[in-house]
Amino acid sequence: MEKKVKELAALIKNSKHVVVLTGAGMDTESNIPDFRGKEGWWKNIDPRTVASIDTFRENYSLFHEFYSMRLKMLEGIKPHEGHFILAELESKGRIESIATQNVAGLHALAGSRKVYELHGNIRSIRCNSCNREAKVKNFLNKEKCKSCGGHLRPGVVLFGEMLPTEAWDSALNDIERADLLIVIGSSLEVYPVNQLPMLTKGKTVLINNEDRGGTGMFDLKIIGKAREVLDSCFRLIFSSTP
């Protein structure tokens, strides 16, 4: 792994437009479970039965139960060293932006400024009918919208819904013109985000704790944990040895 991390550090040093794309594996070391990893959510639950727009419409109680549980699990959750390293790389001008599939907002909490939340944000509660904003506690208390009486929901993309256009367009624009795209902790099973690595003209790197196969198109693959790899890479980029 050490040799590959050196290659990554060199790539970052020699690139002008570096974009990072993160998935649930970026957040597991902050104690947020992923979806398709060894102990992921979707090992036991079919996502379409809880996290789809059909469930929202047809079985709001189940939808509400699932997202209440996920929101409660996020209480007290903090970014880890890897999130802080990405924020510092941005502030030092080494990376341009982060596109993320994660909905817990840990990149922004760590100080990253240019973050495209492609699957939304779980704490942005709104009414599904009229879009009026509400608070997390309104959702947890299963209150109705104060304007129209509609059901409240977290601002996440549900199965069967489109991605937020602005975040998608901005991410696509940055990725298309990037000379380096670093994907961290994603199974790349979910469309359309899994298309993004194919849409860059730049070099591509995948950091994941397991080799899932089907990722042969990456120029460099590092099998390791996000936090450890980012930490080693950061030290190499800023070490004084030439």
Ligand code: OAD
């Ligand atoms: P997945 O759970 O599908 O993939 C996460 C990947 O990260 C797995 O391959 C894990 O092995 C790996 N991983 C776990 N911990 C890691 C660590 N510490 N370091 C490196 N890798 C690690 O998550 P995503 O690809 O993000 O969508 O899933 C995409 C979408 O599927 C999610 O945004 C969610 C889900 O359904 C919606 O809810 C719309």
